[in-house]
Amino acid sequence: MPSSGRPDTVYYFGTCLVDLFYPEAGLAGMELLKRAGIRVVFPADQSCCGQPARNSGYFDEARAVALRQIKAFPQPWPIVVPSGSCAGMMKTHYPDLFEGRPEHEEAKAFASRVFELTDFLVNVVNIRLTDKGQPLTVTWHGSCHSMREMGVVDQPKALLRQLANVTLVENGREKECCGFGGTFAVRQPEISAAMVADKVTALEDTKAARVISGDCGCLMNITGAMGKKGSPMGGQHIAQFLLERVDG
Amino acid sequence: MGDFTSRAPAALNDPTLRANFRRAMDGLMSKRAAQFADKDAWESLRAQGAAAKARVVARLPELLEQLEANLTQNGIVVHWAETTAQANAIVLDILQKAGAKTVIKGKSMVSEEMELNHHLEAHGIRAVESDLGEYIIQLAGEAPSHIVMPCIHKNKAEIASLFEKNIAGLGYTEDVDALTAAARAALRGQFASADAGISGVNFAVAETGTLVLVENEGNGRLSTTLPPLHIAVMGIEKLAEKLDDLPALLSLLPRSATGQAITTYVNMISRPRQPGEKDGPKAVHVVLLDSGRSRVYADAQLQDTLRCIRCGACMNHCPVYSRVGGHTYKFVYPGPIGKILTPQLEGLDCAGDQPHASTLCNACVEVCPVKIPIADILVRLRAESVNSTGSGAVKGAGSMRKRLESLVWKGWAAMYGVPMLYRLGSWGLTRLGNWLPDSLPMLKRWTSVRTRPRFAAKTLHELARDKGYDHE
Numbered sequence: 001m002p003s004s005g006r007p008d009t010v011y012y013f014g015t016c017l018v019d020l021f022y023p024e025a026g027l028a029g030m031e032l033l034k035r036a037g038i039r040v041v042f043p044a045d046q047s048c049c050g051q052p053a054r055n056s057g058y059f060d061e062a063r064a065v066a067l068r069q070i071k072a073f074p075q076p077w078p079i080v081v082p083s084g085s086c087a088g089m090m091k092t093h094y095p096d097l098f099e100g101r102p103e104h105e106e107a108k109a110f111a112s113r114v115f116e117l118t119d120f121l122v123n124v125v126n127i128r129l130t131d132k133g134q135p136l137t138v139t140w141h142g143s144c145h146s147m148r149e150m151g152v153v154d155q156p157k158a159l160l161r162q163l164a165n166v167t168l169v170e171n172g173r174e175k176e177c178c179g180f181g182g183t184f185a186v187r188q189p190e191i192s193a194a195m196v197a198d199k200v201t202a203l204e205d206t207k208a209a210r211v212i213s214g215d216c217g218c219l220m221n222i223t224g225a226m227g228k229k230g231s232p233m234g235g236q237h238i239a240q241f242l243l244e245r246v247d248g
Numbered sequence: 249m250g251d252f253t254s255r256a257p258a259a260l261n262d263p264t265l266r267a268n269f270r271r272a273m274d275g276l277m278s279k280r281a282a283q284f285a286d287k288d289a290w291e292s293l294r295a296q297g298a299a300a301k302a303r304v305v306a307r308l309p310e311l312l313e314q315l316e317a318n319l320t321q322n323g324i325v326v327h328w329a330e331t332t333a334q335a336n337a338i339v340l341d342i343l344q345k346a347g348a349k350t351v352i353k354g355k356s357m358v359s360e361e362m363e364l365n366h367h368l369e370a371h372g373i374r375a376v377e378s379d380l381g382e383y384i385i386q387l388a389g390e391a392p393s394h395i396v397m398p399c400i401h402k403n404k405a406e407i408a409s410l411f412e413k414n415i416a417g418l419g420y421t422e423d424v425d426a427l428t429a430a431a432r433a434a435l436r437g438q439f440a441s442a443d444a445g446i447s448g449v450n451f452a453v454a455e456t457g458t459l460v461l462v463e464n465e466g467n468g469r470l471s472t473t474l475p476p477l478h479i480a481v482m483g484i485e486k487l488a489e490k491l492d493d494l495p496a497l498l499s500l501l502p503r504s505a506t507g508q509a510i511t512t513y514v515n516m517i518s519r520p521r522q523p524g525e526k527d528g529p530k531a532v533h534v535v536l537l538d539s540g541r542s543r544v545y546a547d548a549q550l551q552d553t554l555r556c557i558r559c560g561a562c563m564n565h566c567p568v569y570s571r572v573g574g575h576t577y578k579f580v581y582p583g584p585i586g587k588i589l590t591p592q593l594e595g596l597d598c599a600g601d602q603p604h605a606s607t608l609c610n611a612c613v614e615v616c617p618v619k620i621p622i623a624d625i626l627v628r629l630r631a632e633s634v635n636s637t638g639s640g641a642v643k644g645a646g647s648m649r650k651r652l653e654s655l656v657w658k659g660w661a662a663m664y665g666v667p668m669l670y671r672l673g674s675w676g677l678t679r680l681g682n683w684l685p686d687s688l689p690m691l692k693r694w695t696s697v698r699t700r701p702r703f704a705a706k707t708l709h710e711l712a713r714d715k716g717y718d719h720e
């Protein structure tokens with residue numbers, strides 16, 4: 001690693017949701033890293049962090065998938081993840097999941113290399129962004145796991161504030177869950193519906209044009225609810241938004 | 249009774265209830281936040297509280313013995329109850345031997361667990377709740393909807409009508425002082441004439457045999473000092489190792505619960521009235537209730553549940569609780585603590601769906617003053633409910649296991665755990681996934697309030713390769 005602490009090469013873990021539904025957001029994160037002069041490696045054998053099975057209580061299945069990811073990232077490079085939730089799974093729950101098993105040390109070592117994308121861009125890359133876009137007002141939605149498992153609260157806002165023509169307005173329910181919760185949205189559809197309705201109202205109240213988030217699960221939920229009610233507001237993953245702004 | 253999921257819509261569709269909870273929880277959250285504005289001070293206080301309760305859980309059997317010895321030495325009679333039925337029988341027996349016909353009660357969640365009032369009523373003993381919130385729900389014939397503020401589901405207007413109907417001579421008024429005064433007047437006579445007082449316990453100090461009780465209305469002090477007989481009921485986990493642990497715990501509890509720096513009353517009961525003393529009960533009894541707690545204690549991970557000091561902060565901050573309210577949980581303990589405690593005490597066969605009714609957002613974990621890893625315990629209980637650990641630690645383990653569901657997860661693990669299969673599966677989903685019928689149950693539930701997500705034309709795997717990114 002160079003003296004600044006910035007690595008030459010990083011791994012990128014795209015996450016299964018990004019892979020299947022939001023690949024452009026994933027690619028944007030890779031592009032930002034590449035433009036910062038970092039070599040980005042995307043292991044072909046990656047798939048999902050295993051969180052859906054773990055959160056449903058199917059630990060053996062979660063371990064099988066987690067182990068496959070651990071094996072797919074053999075070099076000691078940082079692993080950058082464009083999702084606080086999947087990063088949280090890998091960083092905080094891989095060690096628990098393998099506690100008392102032969103793979104425990106390997107899981108811990110893997111976990112210590114995991115970074116959430118915006119945290120990495122701010123604290124490791126020390127990225128500088130030049131905004132070429134039109135004036136725009138946005139609001140930020142932090143996912144519960146990015147805030148509470150990864151400690152990612154100010155990093156994404158610091159990135160948005162680097163954009164000269166972007167006004168960031170805070171929303172009144174920023175710390176409240178949007179009601180996604182993976183399988184929760186379909187296991188408890190009524191409660192989830194009530195939560196996302198409140199979330200959308202709080203976001204709309206800001207009068208921002210777009211909600212920016214670092215987690216595609218939340219975005220799928222929030223923008224889905226916005227779309228269904230015909231809200232004028234849209235949503236976007238932060239990586240894609242940042243890239244769009246620097247490209248103008 | 250149905251399950252949690254099927255009970256939820258009734259609450260969700262009740263706009264008054266929703267508004268009452270939303271307003272109350274918002275108020276409680278901001279009051280708590282003001283108390284813990286200094287993050288470092290919060291973290292250090294919380295570390296002390298968590299450590300104090302962790303020590304209790306780690307040494308529970310010996311501390312219980314120490315507590316019993318010290319209580320006994322102080323002249324307080326100790327009773328052990330394995331079940332709520334036993335606890336009820338013990339309390340009834342003490343009251344009957346004393347010839348007691350009327351009881352004044354301080355707030356106690358354990359007595360709710362026991363359904364003590366019903367039991368006493370059935371044996372001709374009248375128990376009147378003296379905590380204002382408990383008094384209100386007793387008048388309404390309801391169960392508590394919150395462990396600290398039992399009538400939080402009611403707004404002022406609802407309480408005003410309830411009082412108008414039940415308190416003779418009181419017209420309809422929404423004036424809080426007038427309502428409180430009316431309840432106080434109605435209760436005053438009861439304190440003076442009750443044959444016995446029954447209370448809960450916040451902390452029983454093993455080192456000294458002291459029962460600590462916090463409250464804001466003075467009713468706890470009256471219930472435990474005016475009547476000639478005092479019976480305290482408590483769960484076997486509500487201990488503090490030593491008096492030195494109290495400053496941190498007594499600071500964390502009210503700040504977390506109601507956003508108060510300290511409660512108006514902190515009662516420390518060490519012995520019955522001594523010869524020559526002018527007040528205090530002549531006899532004090534403590535009933536220590538197990539009711540499933542030793543089973544919780546037996547599991548190294550689940551035992552963290554027993555650290556709980558019942559502050560209610562987890563429910564105040566829970567996005568699910570604040571929308572469905574306490575009664576949807578149907579059991580004594582609602583909210584996040586209820587979701588981890590109820591299935592352990594009652595069994596996963598009766599409350600196994602509760603741990604699943606969470607987004608695992610960790611809002612509760614962030615505020616719990618004794619650092620109970622609630623989300624991790626929820627996940628563990630989910631695993632127990634489908635019996636995937638085989639530990640047998642929780643009653644009713646495996647009761648939610650469905651063959652099809654476990655097969656689906658096996659299939660899922662194969663698709664995501666074998667790169668070849670994932671490449672095939674993800675290729676297929678991006679090409680064909682958007683053709684899946686809208687009528688699939690999962691999709692139907694999702695699209696009831698959201699648009700349908702669209703699979704991308706190409707996966708990130710493919711795009712990364714197209715763009716020339718290295719893959720090793």
Ligand code: SF4
Nearest residue numbers: 556557559560562616
């Ligand atoms: S679990 Fe924690 S936050 Fe909830 S009532 Fe118990 S001590 Fe309070």
